[in-house]
Amino acid sequence: MTDAAVIELRGFAISRNDTLLLEPTDMVIATGERLLITGPSGCGKSTFLKRLCALEPGNEEQVWLRGEQAARWEMPKLRKTMAYLPQTPVMLEGSVRDNLCLGLSLRVYKGMQFSDDRLRDALASVNLDIDLESNATRLSPGQKARVALLQRLMLTPDVLLCDEPIASLDQENAQLVVRVLAEAGAAGMTQIIVSHQGLPDLYGRQYRLNQARLELVE
Template sequence: MIELKDINKSYGNKKVIDHLDLIIPDGQILAIVGPSGGGKTTLLRTLAGLETAESGTFLLDGQPFDPSDTKQDQVVGVVFQDFQLFPHLSVLDNITIGPRLVLKEDKETYLKKARNLASLLGIEELLDNYPFQLSGGQKQRLAIARAMAMDPRVLAYDEPTSALDPELRQQVEKLILDLKADGVTQIVVTHDLVFAENIADELLKVEPIS
């Protein structure tokens, strides 16, 4: 379980996160919804250690942790809105680059993990392909596999249905719910309230701070 206590974040004089308390139980889906400027992505980036909170405490299973500490195991893995795949690397190499270079796993371990994740996410036939050869939905599955390969406690998505047609949105819904059935704890940042209500165990509605 991840717990946030009294988290605050500002950009200059602009308060973005104000004394936030939040609990994210293991195996559940939290959807963070609200308009642009409400702090959804900032909260996600702060949880992932890509932004630093000015004050407050982060707890993992009751023990304090610093999301920005690169020397500890990754707690939150992010699937970015634009995927941020490496175009010059194959699907397999995109999945394995983190476990190989950051986690320092041996070849047998990271290859087995990559193949298992590719099978779980339905891209096992695409391991030799490159990102430009993939559809939007396949790129998203690859981005999820790459994030999961780092063994995070929580998988987080920034606007996963942005610019997707209704059929692809339903596929993303199913994928997120399938991962929940496998015990994956997930955070979804979205402006799409209907999508959020379809997948979430809990909704956190945020608004810009005046």
């Protein structure tokens, strides 16, 4: 692994119920790089992300982070380094503020704090005009998706894994999310984004997951 690489896959393969979803794959992903992966529903895109960050076990010995096998990483350190954004985020009982600051309760973020002004600016960046005291569980799906994205971005992980980040958004808000992701990428955050559709104005190395192969799109 080169000094610039954040992730290396060595023989990374996925099977489920005797079905091969991804044949053994080698790949190096550089710090600050963005991978865009498309493919039809059910082809294994979400599973690929979950296996990368060990939310679904089975591939820890085939993933290397910063030159060290993921199986050797302590889970809190792994979660701080690599954040996963699911397609359908769940808000916990409590306020929007509580959910935005949820990660700060973890020991690895000890001493980190967000002011209300910073939280409001973050909400405004994705067109969320909601009170910090609002009940997060009562937000619309599109609002929840943007709050969940901000929750991850504000913790500044080295790697962000996004599963269909604009699926529940209208065109205007999808464009805002794409802009926020682009800004985070420009600041050095590595991103792996899966979608069944293309993401306009978001650039990076593009793959299509097809018949258990990650095919580079030229």
